[in-house]
Amino acid sequence: MVDVLLEPWREPILRQALLELVLASVACGALGVWVVLFGLSYGAESLAHAMFPGLALAAVIGAPLVLGGAAGLAVAGVAIALAARVRSLGADNAVAVVITSLFGVGALIALAPASPPGIKELLFGDVLASSTGGLVLAAALAAVVLAGVWLGHWRLLAAGFDPSARALRVDVALFGLLAVAVLVGVQALGNLLVVAALVGPAVTARRLTRRAAPMIAVACAIGAAAAVAGLYLSYYASIAAGASIAGILVLTALAASVRDTPA
Amino acid sequence: MLDQRQLIVARDVAVGYRGGPTVLDGVTFTVRGGERVGVLGPNGGGKTTLLRALLGELAPRAGTLAVHGRCGTVPQTERSRLDFPVSALDVVLLGALANRPWWRRPGQADRARALAALERVELGDRAHDTFGELSGGQRQRVLVARALLQDADVVLFDEPFTGLDAPSAARLTELIDALAAEGRAVLVATHDLGQALPWDAVLCLNGHQVAYGPPRETLTEPVLRETYGHALVRLGSLAVVGHPHG
Numbered sequence: 001m002v003d004v005l006l007e008p009w010r011e012p013i014l015r016q017a018l019l020e021l022v023l024a025s026v027a028c029g030a031l032g033v034w035v036v037l038f039g040l041s042y043g044a045e046s047l048a049h050a051m052f053p054g055l056a057l058a059a060v061i062g063a064p065l066v067l068g069g070a071a072g073l074a075v076a077g078v079a080i081a082l083a084a085r086v087r088s089l090g091a092d093n094a095v096a097v098v099i100t101s102l103f104g105v106g107a108l109i110a111l112a113p114a115s116p117p118g119i120k121e122l123l124f125g126d127v128l129a130s131s132t133g134g135l136v137l138a139a140a141l142a143a144v145v146l147a148g149v150w151l152g153h154w155r156l157l158a159a160g161f162d163p164s165a166r167a168l169r170v171d172v173a174l175f176g177l178l179a180v181a182v183l184v185g186v187q188a189l190g191n192l193l194v195v196a197a198l199v200g201p202a203v204t205a206r207r208l209t210r211r212a213a214p215m216i217a218v219a220c221a222i223g224a225a226a227a228v229a230g231l232y233l234s235y236y237a238s239i240a241a242g243a244s245i246a247g248i249l250v251l252t253a254l255a256a257s258v259r260d261t262p263a
Numbered sequence: 264m265l266d267q268r269q270l271i272v273a274r275d276v277a278v279g280y281r282g283g284p285t286v287l288d289g290v291t292f293t294v295r296g297g298e299r300v301g302v303l304g305p306n307g308g309g310k311t312t313l314l315r316a317l318l319g320e321l322a323p324r325a326g327t328l329a330v331h332g333r334c335g336t337v338p339q340t341e342r343s344r345l346d347f348p349v350s351a352l353d354v355v356l357l358g359a360l361a362n363r364p365w366w367r368r369p370g371q372a373d374r375a376r377a378l379a380a381l382e383r384v385e386l387g388d389r390a391h392d393t394f395g396e397l398s399g400g401q402r403q404r405v406l407v408a409r410a411l412l413q414d415a416d417v418v419l420f421d422e423p424f425t426g427l428d429a430p431s432a433a434r435l436t437e438l439i440d441a442l443a444a445e446g447r448a449v450l451v452a453t454h455d456l457g458q459a460l461p462w463d464a465v466l467c468l469n470g471h472q473v474a475y476g477p478p479r480e481t482l483t484e485p486v487l488r489e490t491y492g493h494a495l496v497r498l499g500s501l502a503v504v505g506h507p508h509g
Binding site: 037151152153154155157158160161162163164206209210211212215 | 338342343344347348349350353354356357360365366368369393394
């Protein structure tokens with residue numbers, strides 16, 4: 001039994017993958033609590049998709065993913081603002097149209113035969129391909145997210161408690177941190193599955209706790225536990241690690257919600 | 264010991280929201296430390312608008328409005344998200360954030376003061392209960408404790424008696440009296456004329472200032488009729504405000 005538990009971690013590549021996943025889980029778990037409490041899950045998914053063409057282009061030309069993601073966000077912001085001015089479309093539909101279009105462009109770039117190998121992993125992630133440089137960058141970005149969440153905790157609490165006092169700068173700061181968290185998770189989990197790491201642990205933690213600070217700690221722990229379980233599943237069942245982790249997170253959130261639903 | 268300073272001085276104040284018409288004008292009154300003032304008027308009469316102007320959220324369009332000292336507010340609890348995961352102690356600690364940079368977190372000293380403020384409103388034993396699980400009266404008292412943490416010289420209540428049962432309302436009235444006895448100026452926006460009768464003054468608003476002065480001299484039938492219009496119903500010797508939420 002002990003051998004079964006220890007065997008995967010004898011592989012250096014899996015130890016590195018675990019470290020990267022724990023960083024992503026902690027960053028996404030801490031921020032995901034605020035995403036869920038502020039009702040921004042759809043916004044988080046839209047933001048992750050909006051960044052995709054920028055990430056894919058950056059990967060093609062060999063630029064840092066951070067720059068690509070930021071450029072993708074800027075393009076998405078301008079496109080949404082312009083589309084929202086079309087009277088017959090409406091603001092809500094404008095977001096859907098722009099995000100879907102941008103994601104389609106990103107998928108075209110990533111899946112084009114001429115694209116260099118490895119770009120497809122931006123969609124679904126490839127945690128086993130993490131490098132030392134990528135790990136260091138993920139650690140730095142995760143530190144930015146955790147510092148932002150730690151320092152802004154009480155302001156976020158005030159804005160959530162009294163929605164009428166929620167200033168625009170709170171949402172802007174939250175989406176800024178969200179963009180950074182997506183960058184932490186995109187290598188390991190991919191642009192599509194990183195949303196599961198943001199929302200899943202927070203939804204489960206919301207059912208298990210009654211205050212925001214413990215909710216953050218529990219969400220981080222659930223994310224990290226799902227990373228370990230997902231890697232075991234991937235190792236022994238030979239299925240994709242990112243999908244295993246996302247599946248575990250979603251099932252855990254569903255189980256917690258069902259348990260908490262009155263009959 | 265009562266503080267007899269003039270804590271609020273309003274001179275011919277007009278207020279409105281950005282891009283909209285003037286909601287309230289011709290407001291002139293002075294409140295000293297230790298005074299309790301009932302702000303009366305129908306819905307849309309300008310009570311909450313005046314409180315927001317006193318808090319500095321709305322700038323006067325005309326006239327002068329001066330608040331000397333710190334201003335704390337006890338908003339309607341309906342403004343708060345009752346499903347939000349905060350304890351009573353957390354809510355009181357939010358009062359420590361005023362006038363601080365965004366990255367400054369409440370410290371141990373703030374925590375001790377917050378616990379003392381909760382003791383003061385007789386909720387020390389409920390400090391770790393979730394805010395949304397408290398009764399309406401208890402939630403009001405938690406918000407009073409938050410104002411206490413701000414060391415407010417002026418405390419503004421917005422419809423604090425709405426939805427409270429008689430014992431909770433009596434407890435809140437005692438708390439308002441105690442705050443004033445410490446030298447704070449207390450303004451209470453309310454629909455309840457009876458609550459305001461023992462206080463030091465009433466300010467009657469209906470888009471403009473109808474009257475200001477001691478309750479028993481000020482609340483005459485013509486003043487009440489101009490303040491509440493058709494919502495005023497006479498039952499024997501009692502003037503009753505009907506359909507306050509209409």
